[in-house]
Amino acid sequence: MIIDESIGLAIRSHRLSQHWSQAQLARKVALSQKQLSRIEQSQVLEISRDLLITIAQALREPVLSGEVNQWLYKCGYRPYVAPQLELPDEYVQWIVRFNPFPAILLDIGWYLRFWNQTIERLFQIPFGSLKGLDQNLAVLLYAHDSPLAGWWSPELLAHMLNRLLVEWQPYVTEPWVSSLKSALSERIGIPWDELVHQHCPALTPIPSTSEILSVSADHGIRKLRFRSNQVPIPNRPDLMIIHYYPLDDYTERWCWKTITNAENIEKETPHDTQ
Structure with a gap:
């Protein structure tokens, strides 16, 4: 042919x-x-x-x-999927459009590739501050010294690792999977098999809209509750957008207030022209 x-x-x-x-x-x-x-x-x-x-x-x-x-x-071949492939500039704008609600651009290796202002305010992690493996969502979830250590419930940790394993299943023979597992194990400080046994003893199918993210806000007085939704990107199976939408009025008001304050701070901060 x-x-x-x-x-x-x-x-x-x-x-x-x-x-x-x-x-x-x-x-x-x-x-x-x-x-x-x-x-x-x-x-x-x-x-x-x-x-x-x-x-x-x-x-x-x-x-x-x-x-x-x-x-x-x-040609009848499987797609080209690998972590940290290059990104077109317009993908950044896709994430910004989700403001005032949190959104991240995640690749197949679970590296955070971009996140919007609301995520910065929610996690208090400015974009660009995470480097290397610390940019990996698995590290943020499971490493004891990550900036978000202690934020997650045991149920969410189990659910997220299960999702990761389901997403990686079609690519288990790819060299990047084994090398990334080894690197993550070393960074997190737990052998991969032990991490899986600890959090996720059995694989189950994952619906695209499933995780409920609960985090503290306003000095820990109130909880913000979001449900996540995964958005695939056409022709780029290595990438996905995960955006979070509020589950109650308080969480929605917090999001709008966060973006309003961020915009005011940017306007009030003088730019150094030297």
Whole structure:
């Protein structure tokens, strides 16, 4: 079977937008110019998953937009999923639009990629302050020295780890899964199997709208209660938006007040122009 003509045309279009010759792109992906020419003209009977991903990575834009996964689907391959792939700038704006309610952009490795003002105020963690594995939601949930240690109920800890394991199930053979589990185990200070046994002895299917997040506010006097909703991003199965909506009037008022105060603080703070 000849590969789908649209794939070859898309590769050629992205190459030309970079002002690269066939020879230039061919060198970047370890092919001959003749081999690349045949791919662009859809004159090959088969193309490997790894080669499609390598070409997309060299061109960059197909990875950012998720177009590479459209190519993979057409060839009958599983999607390209890995932690901390690059993000288009517009994804940041998607999260900001959820203000005044909390929202985060999470990737398949459970790295927090972006979060809005309300999350900053809720968790008192400015965006950009978390680095490396400390940017991982699993660390925030299960490490005793994380900024959010002690915030979570045992039920939520069990539920969240169960969700993580369900989400990782299709990718258990991917190298990034085993390496990330090892890194998280070392950072959290508990072997992975022990962490799973401690919090999540059995896997159960997870509905997309399930977690109830309860946190203290107003100096711990009142509890804020949110229900979470998971929003997939088209063509990017490595990413998801999780936004939280209030479960009572007090929580909703807190959200609106938080954003109003944040905007006032920004207006009142003089910017250093030097």
